[in-house]
Amino acid sequence: MTVAIAPLTAEHIPLAAQRYDRWFARARRPPSQRSWLADGPVRGEELLGKLIGVPGLEACRALDGDGGLTGHLAAVPVDLLPDDPAGLRNHPHSALIPHGGHALPGGRESEVLRALYARVSARLVAERRLVHYVDVPAGESAGLPWADLGFGRELVHGLMAVKARGRQPRGVEGLAIRRAGVGDLPQIGRMAAESSRRQRESAVFQPQPERALAALRMYYADALGDPRSAAWIASRRGEEIGMVLLVPATPDPVIPEFCVELAEAYVEPSARGEGISRILLATALAWAYDNGHRYMSARWYSASPLSAGHWPAVGFRPVAYRLSRTLDGRIGGPPGTY
Known part of the structure; x- marks a missing residue:
């Protein structure tokens, strides 16, 4: 089934936030997680509201057969100076999909994510952003669709x-x-x-x-x-x-x-x-x-x-992982060289 992709703008935030809150509630608590690990506040509308105003944001939404919003993906550009300590854990010219930056429909996670990421990643590569990060909750269901795209666990976020x-x-x-x-x-x-x-x-x-x-x-x-x-x-x-x-x-x-x-x-x-x-x-x-x-x-x-x-x-x-995917640096070379 073809997934229709359209831009994500401020007017779509309320519905996207609802989708995110619903998706995150399913994804963030794996069965093995101990009962004393409290959940943080989801605040999908707050997270998305901050994202939509970030300069250079690459964001789009997935539409169902009736044209309704069924998922979204938003990548924040990361540009760091050589003396920024953040560069010790991040590529200086990369992109991050943070918490709030994506939500997927149940049962079609991989299909919808492939369509969303194809659109967003094409724009990122055009800007020579070849390192992509995404924050996901620790439940297996949250990471599997990204693994299908070649993302792997890089950082672990733990709680005690x-x-x-x-x-x-x-x-x-x-x-x-x-x-x-x-x-x-x-x-x-x-x-x-x-x-x-x-x-x-x-x-x-x-x-x-x-x-x-x-x-x-x-x-x-x-x-x-x-x-x-x-x-x-x-x-x-x-x-x-x-x-x-x-x-x-x-x-x-x-x-x-x-x-x-x-x-x-x-x-x-x-x-x-x-x-x-x-x-x-x-x-x-x-x-x-x-x-x-x-x-x-x-x-x-x-x-x-x-x-x-x-x-x-x-x-x-x-309680969460940062996944990463690093694309081959030859991508920006002459056609046929990669």
């Missing part, structure tokens, strides 16, 4: 319930934990940059431009002076060997209210395997609970040999 202090991890001999402040920016920045730099290695293989790493060293200056954020440094025998940093989390369809984000965590390679990360996390969780947070979020690369096993092991459960 923050509870009152329970059993604490075993101590590490000679380890000291202290709260970090504004004066600790050099140490926090150094470890954040070192953590990011290691994403160049197997099997993540993510470019980490030096200018963006240099900017990351200064990036958390405001957070270290913000009472809504908190950081701790672990040291032993006068050597600073680890840190953890929390910042406020913005509620969205996969992030509930009263949530704090684990923005950075690092332990020197020579000190790993001793339980230092667990002690830092336990310290952060205690602060989060005492400050009214009931959830903690974190993001990690699905291909990371360290993070992909560690964060689920300490209690984070996937």
Whole structure:
């Protein structure tokens, strides 16, 4: 069956939001998800309302046989400067389909998505945007239609319930934990940059431009002076060997209210395997609970040999994925060369 495609404009937002809310309610809670993982506010109309005003947005809608809106797709252009820390996790000339940016009808997900993506991706490629990202909830039904198009999991977005202090991890001999402040920016920045730099290695293989790493060293200056954020440094025998940093989390369809984000965590390679990360996390969780947070979020690369096993092991459960597709760079060459 042929799917009719038409532009998505502001007048279509109310109906598109209804379709999104309905689709997301089906897609975001897989049967295996633990009952304590609260749902974030969907707010389809709010999400779509913000998207429609983004300059350069590529958006279209799918129509049923009667001409009614049955699905939509909206891609936001991503353009980053060489010294933007966001470039450490994103291609500097790419496109993102964020939460709210797509909704599909039940029973025809792959068929409708193929038609929508064919239209939108043609425009993206014409702009030489060859890296495409999409945010999806962790349920299998949300990711399968994208897998049919060649998208794979790249980033995992996890969530953990923050509870009152329970059993604490075993101590590490000679380890000291202290709260970090504004004066600790050099140490926090150094470890954040070192953590990011290691994403160049197997099997993540993510470019980490030096200018963006240099900017990351200064990036958390405001957070270290913000009472809504908190950081701790672990040291032993006068050597600073680890840190953890929390910042406020913005509620969205996969992030509930009263949530704090684990923005950075690092332990020197020579000190790993001793339980230092667990002690830092336990310290952060205690602060989060005492400050009214009931959830903690974190993001990690699905291909990371360290993070992909560690964060689920300490209690984070996937609630969303960022999928990605990278098109062959020869596409823009002469016809017949790709």
